[in-house]
Amino acid sequence: MNKESKLTLVLGLQQFIGYYTAQWELLMAAATMVLIPPILLFMLGQKYFNKGIAVSGLKG
Secondary structure, three states: OOOHHHOOHHHHHHOOEOOOOEOHHHHHHHHHHHHHHHHHHHHHHHHHHHHHHHHOOOOO
């Protein structure tokens, strides 16, 4: 990747870690911001996810 704007999220988070030091407070803040959308998506779609599992269950 030649441009920083085209990095994936994991590689973008890796930019906060240097050779001898790490910017832990910025890394943790960025990691939190990266985790919020998937958690919200799961919380909003959990009802449909559970319904899909119940409907497609195996009959015994």
